[in-house]
Amino acid sequence: xxxxxxxxxxxxxxxxxxxxxxxxxxxxxxxxxxxxxxxxxxxxxxxxxxxxxxxxxxxxxxxxxxxxxxxxxxxxxxxxxxxxxxxxxxxxxxxxxxxxxxxxxxxxxxxxxxxxxxxxxxxxx
Numbered sequence: 291x292x293x294x295x296x297x298x299x300x301x302x303x304x305x306x307x308x309x310x311x312x313x314x315x316x317x318x319x320x321x322x323x324x325x326x327x328x329x330x331x332x333x334x335x336x337x338x339x340x341x342x343x344x345x346x347x348x349x350x351x352x353x354x355x356x357x358x359x360x361x362x363x364x365x366x367x368x369x370x371x372x373x374x375x376x377x378x379x380x381x382x383x384x385x386x387x388x389x390x391x392x393x394x395x396x397x398x399x400x401x402x403x404x405x406x407x408x409x410x411x412x413x414x415x
Contacts, residue, residue, distance in 0.1 A: 291315075291316045292314075292315075292316040292317050292388075292404050293314065293315045293316050293404075294312055294313070294314050294386050294387070294388060294404055294405060294406035295312070295313050295314075295315075295406055295407070296310055296311065296312050296384060296385065296386050296406040296407065296408060296409040297310070297311050297313070297409060298310040298311050298409060299384060299409030299410045299411045300410075300411070300412070301412040301413075301414070302376055302411075302412070302413055303413070303414070303415055304376060304377055304378055304413055304414075304415055305375055305376065306376055306413075307372070307373060307374045307375070307376065308373045308376065308411060309370055309371070309372045309373070310326070310370065310371040310373070310384055310386075310409060310411075311368055311369070311370055312324065312326075312368065312369040312370070312371075312386030312406060313367060313368050314367045314368070314369075314388065315367065317388075317404075318364075318367070319362065319364045319367040319368070319369070319388075320343060320344075320364040321343065321390060322343060322388040322389055322390050322391075322404075323340060323341065323342050323343045323388070323389040323390075323391055323392065323393060323394035324340060324341050324360070324362060324369040324386055324387070324388060324389070324394065325337060325338075325339070325340035325386070325387045325388075325389060325394055325395070325396065325399070325402055326338040326339050326340065326360060326369075326371045326384060326385070326386055326387075327384070327385045327386075327387060327399050328380075328382035328383065328384045328385070328411075329382055329383050329385070329408075330381060330382040330383075333382075335385075335399055336351065337351055337395075337396035337397050337398075337399060338350070338351055338354055338358060338371065338384070338396070339351065339354060339358055339360045339371070339396055340360065340389075340394030340395060340396050341360040341361070341362055341369065341394060342392060342393050342394055343391070343392045343393075343394075344392070345361070345362050345364070347393070348360045348394075349394065349395075349396045350396065351396055353379075354373075354380075357373065357374050357375045357376075358371060358372065358373050358374070359371075359372040359374075360372075369386060371384065371386075373411070376411075376413045377413060378413050378414060378415075379413075380411060380413050381411060381412050381413050381414070382410075382411060383408040383409065383410050383411075384408060384409055384410075384411055385405055385406055385407075385408045386405075386406045387399065387402035387403075387404060387405045387406070388402060388403060388404040388405075389401060389402045389403060390403060
């Protein structure tokens, strides 16, 4: 059974950092690109960033460029979202998703086949 499980969320103050993990099971991570998405209360789901299947390229939405970094360790079947200098507006439930293509897309979340259950990130002072 294909499964993605996010972890690492929590409550932090503005300017602090968190690292989210996405552990996959039931399939081999290196067959999939990985996207990170988030959804705040009352808002639509939005793409945060994504990383290609090989890990040689990553794309980010403008609001997180320079603050967030996506990486992956295919040997450990894990992808990561490092979030630095967090802002109040980053508060949301964060999801990872898998796409069986070599290249990823930070938009069009509907093309991703498999999703995790999400992890809450709250940034407040």
